[in-house]
Amino acid sequence: MKYVIVLGDGMADEPIEALEGQTPLEYAQTPTMDELAKQSEIGLAHTIPEGMKPGSDTANLSVLGYDPKQYYTGRSPLEALSIGVDMKPDDIALRTNLITVSDGDEPYEEKTIIDHSSSEISTEDAAILLDAVRKELENDTYHFYVGTSYRHLLIWEKGSVVELTPPHDVLGQKVGDHLPSDPVLREMQKKSYEILSKHPINLERKARGLNPANSCWFWGAGTRPALSSFEEKNHKKGAMISAVDLLKGIAVGAGMKNIEVEGANGQLHTNYEGKAQAAADVLLKEGYDFVYVHVEAPDEMGHQGSVERKVQAIEYLDQRLIAHLKEALDASGEDYRMMILPDHPTPICVRTHTSDPIPYLLYDSRKTSGGGAGVYNEKAARAGGIEVMHGYELIDKLFEEK
Structure with a gap:
């Protein structure tokens, strides 16, 4: 069994008048995620603990299974790990x-x-x-x-x-x-x-x-962070694919493999296909159990306040990354479970992060029957009736054997 998290940073949003009252995730053409949604669990998750500021640091720690209230010592120390700074x-x-x-x-x-x-x-x-x-x-x-x-x-x-x-x-x-x-x-x-x-x-x-x-x-x-080993914690050999020092730093702290992808730059025109190929290779050729594929572009476009470019970032994520990764995994014959989600919302209307719960999709390749929502977005997640109150428990959902 292989396990994947594809995270579109800041992908969740609020309804926007220019998009006919839809969110960018609702409005975007996302055929791959919608196809997966037909056979997936879709729900909401709270990735920002009460009393903590919404940020990619706390939220991504949550998604990786680390309770921010226990492990978080600040954003910059995690980035220091990525750069190779040995903090005293x-x-x-x-x-x-x-x-x-x-x-x-x-x-x-x-x-x-x-x-x-x-x-x-x-x-x-x-x-x-x-x-x-x-x-x-x-x-x-x-x-x-x-x-x-x-x-x-x-x-x-x-x-x-x-x-x-x-x-x-x-x-x-x-x-x-x-x-x-x-x-x-x-x-x-x-x-x-x-x-x-x-x-x-x-x-x-x-x-x-x-x-x-x-x-x-x-x-x-x-101050200097102290994360426990991802592999010892979850009994899974894990890898990280991201262009952002924060995520690379989390991976260093957690003892995960960092994979550099040429042309991956944390911007709208990053190397989506390269990230998909790198994820497939580390799972299927290098024998890793888990890969975390992080894409910064939706968050950057939210900060810029660009509706059009945020929609485009979500469409690129779907059609140029998730579609290629799904195709490679399906062709391999390996069973796999894939979770797709943002870490936090970055609504266009405020151009910064909020603490609202995020929509997640959990797909299992062994399940071929229907019954899912048929689309993946914030509205479908609310309608699903599932709400994970502690984001750090999402990783346990992914690794569940059902």
Whole structure:
């Protein structure tokens, strides 16, 4: 038996007037998921524990079977694992986004947060910009590390876990209302604008009509994580396929294999087919029991507030990844169970994460009879009458032998 989770990050949403009152998942053409739905269990699951902030960190820990209230120590430490940073017990990790703020003559505090991803900046350009920041701001206490695209890392030696605001939660708002309370972090953000705003790469980006990556933004502070082994916990040999450092870091912490896919970039035009092939290969050729295939694109499009591109991301997930993976697994003759779900909603109307329950689909290739909903979306999940109150129990549903 092989086991698969395909996770469309932030795929769930609210009804949208421009889509005739449907959600992007309802509106999108998803023939593969709808075909699976005819023979699947469909229900709702709560992936964000009560009292915790909705994020891909807590939600993906839940889906992988780790209770965030027990295992979560912050988002950035998980990303540090992916980058290969060996955190000391008294180190604090902080996510360092390269963001776009308004580029006028107003004081930094009066600037507006325009884009949390700087037009999905490439890792190559971001690395050059972060190096410019490092030369000016790094010292014995603060160390910068390059991650992927706009997502990078700051290690604060002997630091404190301070309350910080994710930039995607405050798009369109003034910087001054959300600056760090810590004076050093606050001053570093302000100086980063002075360093980056006139950098040749940003001048070139502006000339090409792209948003400049003209400021660092710190958030997601936390201490060194300690996850238990996925294999020891579940008696399954597991692999992770993701372009996002957070998910790679969770895999490192859980002792799972990380699979790099060429062209996988965490954006709308990622290598969907390559991810499907890599998932099939690790299960069928390398003998792994479980693979977690993570696709960031629906979440990014939700943050951007793009209805059309979020629908497109869901259609790509269905037709270019799930369809190919299902075809490979069916052709192999192996029995398999596949769960498809988002980690959390990222509604277009708010452009950030919410804690609402998510729809999941659980398919078993051994079951050939009908009786399922016939479609997979939020409405079908609510109508199914099944509600999993603790998201970390979903993995037990997947691994159940029925």
